[in-house]
Amino acid sequence: EVQLLGSGGGLEQPGGSLRLSCAASGFTFSNYAMSWVRQAPGKGLEWVSSISESGISTFYADSVKGRFTISRDNSKNTLYLQMNSLRVEDTAVYYCTKGRIKESDVFWGQGTLVTVSS
Amino acid sequence: QSALTQPASVSGSPGQSITVSCTGSSSDVGGNNCVSWFQQYPGKAPKLITYEVSNRPSGVSNRFSGSKSGNTASLTISGLQAEDEADYYCSSCTSSGTSYVFGTGTEVTVL
Numbered sequence: 001e002v003q004l005l006g007s008g009g010g011l012e013q014p015g016g017s018l019r020l021s022c023a024a025s026g027f028t029f030s031n032y033a034m035s036w037v038r039q040a041p042g043k044g045l046e047w048v049s050s051i052s053e054s055g056i057s058t059f060y061a062d063s064v065k066g067r068f069t070i071s072r073d074n075s076k077n078t079l080y081l082q083m084n085s086l087r088v089e090d091t092a093v094y095y096c097t098k099g100r101i102k103e104s105d106v107f108w109g110q111g112t113l114v115t116v117s118s
Numbered sequence: 119q120s121a122l123t124q125p126a127s128v129s130g131s132p133g134q135s136i137t138v139s140c141t142g143s144s145s146d147v148g149g150n151n152c153v154s155w156f157q158q159y160p161g162k163a164p165k166l167i168t169y170e171v172s173n174r175p176s177g178v179s180n181r182f183s184g185s186k187s188g189n190t191a192s193l194t195i196s197g198l199q200a201e202d203e204a205d206y207y208c209s210s211c212t213s214s215g216t217s218y219v220f221g222t223g224t225e226v227t228v229l
Contacts, residue, residue, distance in 0.1 A: 037220075044121065045156075045164065045207050047218035059216045062119070095163055101218045102152035102211050104175055108163040 002026040004096050004109025011115045016086050022079040022096030022109055030054075030074040033100045036081050037108075038092035046092075049081065050100060064090075086116045122147065122208055122221035129227040130198045138224045140191040140208030146219050148189035152211040155184055155193045159204050167206075168193065195226070203228045 008020040022034070036048040049070040050059045058070050069082040079096050093111040100106065123141040130136040140147065140155075147153055153171045156164035166175055168184035171191065181196045191210070195202055208221035 035218075044223040045209070045220040046121075047209075047220065050216070050218075057216075061217065101209050102154055102169065104166075104169050104173065106154070106166050106169075108165070110163055 002098060002107050004098060004107065006094065006096055006109050006112035009094065009112035009114045011117065012086055013118055014086060014088055014116055016116075017082070017084045018086065018114060020081040020083065020094055020096075020112055020114070022081075024077045024079065024098065027098060029072075029077040032098050033103075034070075034072060034079045035097045035099075035101060036070060036079075037095045037097060037101070038090075038114075039095070039111075040089075040092040043092075047101060048094070051079070083114070086114075088116050090114060091116045119146070119212055119217065119219045122210060122219055124206075124208060124221040124224045126222070127225045127227060129229055130195075131229045132198055132200065134198050135194060135196040136198060136226065138193045138195075138206055138208075138226070140193070140210075140221045142189050142191075142210055142219070144189060145213045146210040147186065147191050147208075149213050150211055150215070151186075152215075153184065153186055153191045154209045155182075155191075156207045156209065157204050158207065164207065198228055200228050202226060 005023045035050040067085045095111045096109045098107040155168045158164040172184045
């Protein structure tokens with residue numbers, strides 16, 4: 001059974017940093033690209049970032065480029081999102097996904113809440 | 119990249135068919151076939167229901183069907199059931215092929 005368990009969320013002040021983790025199990029992690037998608041409270045979905053299977057290629061939404069860094073450790077089956085210079089508008093539930101958004105077997109984890117507030 | 123445009127809400131009676139539209143541009147929906155639809159229940163993670171415009175993953179009911187014409191994609195739910203009451207989001211890759219845009223979301227209500 002595929003499982004994606006997000007962690008690392010919480011309350012942070014504007015300008016602060018957080019690192020999200022997504023622990024994967026139930027599939028061969030290194031064979032899949034991974035992504036982060038967020039959803040502000042009561043709002044729609046927003047693609048944040050994706051990373052290739054090897055981790056060599058990374059892609060970002062303009063809204064987070066230069067502030068967020070996606071990475072992965074294939075030996076630990078874990079995906080990361082380092083979030084710096086946090087803004088109030090970064091407040092959202094952050095979902096990690098197995099696979100690219102367009103793929104036939106994309107699967108979403110349960111999400112972790114990030115709140116940015118003073 | 120602006121969000122794709124969806125109606126805020128669509129409703130129908132049990133057994134009816136409804137269609138949810140998703141309008142973008144030639145830089146996203148109209149420029150490729152990587153349109154997907156996701157179903158989301160309150161407080162839950164989204165679930166894939168169609169990909170590559172009109173394909174269904176295994177396990178998804180054939181009451182869900184996707185299509186596209188020009189810059190507008192559509193999701194049709196036939197034989198509407200109470201369990202179909204949820205939020206639905208379209209998505210498309212962009213012209214770069216490496217970034218994605220989602221729709222604004224549609225709340226489907228079964229009357």
